[in-house]
Amino acid sequence: EAQVTQNPRYLITVTGKKLTVTCSQNMNHEYMSWYRQDPGLGLRQIYYSMNVEVTDKGDVPEGYKVSRKEKRNFPLILESPSPNQTSLYFCASSDGTGYEQYFGPGTRLTVT
Amino acid sequence: GDSVTQMEGPVTLSEEAFLTINCTYTATGYPSLFWYVQYPGEGLQLLLKATKADDKGSNKGFEATYRKETTSFHLEKGSVQVSDSAVYFCALVYSSASKIIFGSGTRLSIRP
Numbered sequence: 613e614a615q616v617t618q619n620p621r622y623l624i625t626v627t628g629k630k631l632t633v634t635c636s637q638n639m640n641h642e643y644m645s646w647y648r649q650d651p652g653l654g655l656r657q658i659y660y661s662m663n664v665e666v667t668d669k670g671d672v673p674e675g676y677k678v679s680r681k682e683k684r685n686f687p688l689i690l691e692s693p694s695p696n697q698t699s700l701y702f703c704a705s706s707d708g709t710g711y712e713q714y715f716g717p718g719t720r721l722t723v724t
Numbered sequence: 725g726d727s728v729t730q731m732e733g734p735v736t737l738s739e740e741a742f743l744t745i746n747c748t749y750t751a752t753g754y755p756s757l758f759w760y761v762q763y764p765g766e767g768l769q770l771l772l773k774a775t776k777a778d779d780k781g782s783n784k785g786f787e788a789t790y791r792k793e794t795t796s797f798h799l800e801k802g803s804v805q806v807s808d809s810a811v812y813f814c815a816l817v818y819s820s821a822s823k824i825i826f827g828s829g830t831r832l833s834i835r836p
Contacts, residue, residue: 616767645823645824647826652828653828654813654826654827654828654829655768655813655826655829656826657823657824660823670823671823702767702768704767704768711756711773711775711817712758712770712773713768713770713824715767715768715769716767717765717766717767718765718766718767
């Protein structure tokens with residue numbers, strides 16, 4: 613089954629404690645992206661990757677890091693999380709044209 | 725810059741009512757337009773799309789027409805069901821770009 617998986621689905625952490633949210637896709641897609649969803653703001657892009665070892669900033673990259681060492685994986689790293697990063701995070705992938713994106717189920721992060 | 729504006733929600737309708745969710749966009753080029761749907765607890769799924777002016781996208785009884793003259797892509801359904809309760813996102817993307825711009829989302833609730 614074609615899918616995008618994210619782990620963990622729920623995470624509660626404290627300010628400053630480094631964390632990683634994993635994202636993996638099994639569709640051999642070149643393009644992957646991370647979004648955060650906040651009430652009233654829709655989805656905002658954090659980072660995206662057009663292919664292995666190629667990443668670029670989206671609209672709200674501050675406080676986040678990503679890496680793309682393998683085509684299927686695109687982890688999101690918060691080196692020093694802060695409460696304003698409490699949000700619902702989605703990973704997505706597409707075949708590279710940017711048209712239809714396939715979304716993961718989301719990760720709800722709470723930073724206290 | 726490019727942007728997408730959706731009607732504010734929540735929208736509450738009775739089953740079998742006619743649905744319209746308004747979406748207008750601002751774009752410097754010729755984007756493709758999309759509607760995504762997010763069911764409770766899930767990631768976004770592509771509902772329908774239109775890649776050029778006057779195209780009509782349709783799926784699951786929903787329709788939207790790409791109107792360049794009014795820069796709109798309104799979502800319509802003739803008779804909604806309880807199972808249509810979800811959050812709907814309008815979005816635009818360029819074929820040469822690597823990002824998708826989402827509207828803020830419209831929550832739809834259907835009463836039995």
